[in-house]
Amino acid sequence: MRTRLGLAFGAIAALAVIAAAPAAAQTTNGIQVTVDQPRITAVIGDRITIRAHVTNSGSTASDPLIAHLNVASLTGTYVDLEDWTAAPTQHVNPLDAHATTALSWDIQAVNAGRFDVYVVMLPNGPTSSGIGPAVASSPVEVTVAGKRTLNAGGSLPVVIAVPLLLGGAALGARLRLRRR
């Protein structure tokens, strides 16, 4: 009975520890990556900045790291990462024990919809490169509203009137020259 109670308490305690852990962070081999904001709202075409902090909570210096930003659609929209940012990957120097470094990405919201934007840290040391493990941040939920940035109807008067006026002036100048 005591053993069962002990197991039950142990399970509850483990669940409590997991629940108490910060939602924006995951830790593997001492590297932890967190993002500054849980969600961002934007309008299509807006430029937004994703900020992340990478912490080495281990007791030794980390390997060089690769930080990669990724965008996943939650609404089935096709995502071409190159359209969002020309430089999704950043190289991070080895982090000393308990050191933190800040990273940021300026991205442009090029599709309307809901997206998860997250950062993945990959080790890039002589022995860890290509092996992992990868550490991901919690996602930033980016909601992008669509809009028509320009109004065809509003531009029409200018688009027609200006050449008409100038064409008339040019024609007038020509006719005046011919009459001379």
Next chain:
Amino acid sequence: MTTLVNGEIDKTATGRPQSRGQGDWAAVAGQESRDLWLSGRGPLLLFAFSVLLSVFTYLAATNRAINFLEQREAVDQTLQIAVAVGVLVTLLVSADAISGERERGTLEGLLLTPVSRRAIVLGKLIAALTLWFATFVVSIPYIWVLGRGVSIVRSALLLGLGVGTLLAVGLAALGLLISALSGSNKVSLAISFFLLLAVFAPSQLPGGLPKGWFGDVLGKINPVGSGLHYSTAVLVNGHGWTRDLEYLISPLVLAVLAGGGLLILSERIVRLNPGGER
């Protein structure tokens, strides 16, 4: 023969007035501007310029692919076209200014007037710049129609005026230098045109200029590319007006070198026969 009478160039007079005032360049500028605008050449160029801007503006407002552009980018693109084409026509007009007069046989008359050659080139430079200012004025409604609602119209117009004028002064002075030194008008126009293509081509490369120090240096040396880069940095990237000032160095250097060189060398290079006797 062209003479200066009552502060104006009189191309029909045969005498040689003794006036040699400080405002001679203004008289030359006035006469050259009248030639440009009343002959119909200026209005025609301005009409073609407005058609081009109209097409681009309408496409920006209706085409889904271009319409996707963030509004500031649409304003920036239109401003770049306005500056680029405005500077192009200014360069071509200045490239015709001396070699063209030489071929049409009107330069001799102008040289016989009691006006210094420095005043002649300064007047021609100012006349060519009137075309740049006219194209800028024409671009104002297009910038306004694209940029209203995002409060960047004023910044865009100030940038266009500042950067464009700097480029126009430099390239117009360069065009006049080429025109004075060229053996024929065709050569002058061809060199000027290819010069303009050369400075615009790097910005049209797929993906822009190559990255790295070489790309950076190349980008900053090119006066047109760096001037337009400055306006994009302020308008689209939201940089402060002073943050990217180094990109204005090459347009400024071009304006100072070409303008200064033109004024200093004008007495030697404005001749009936380039490289020959005065």
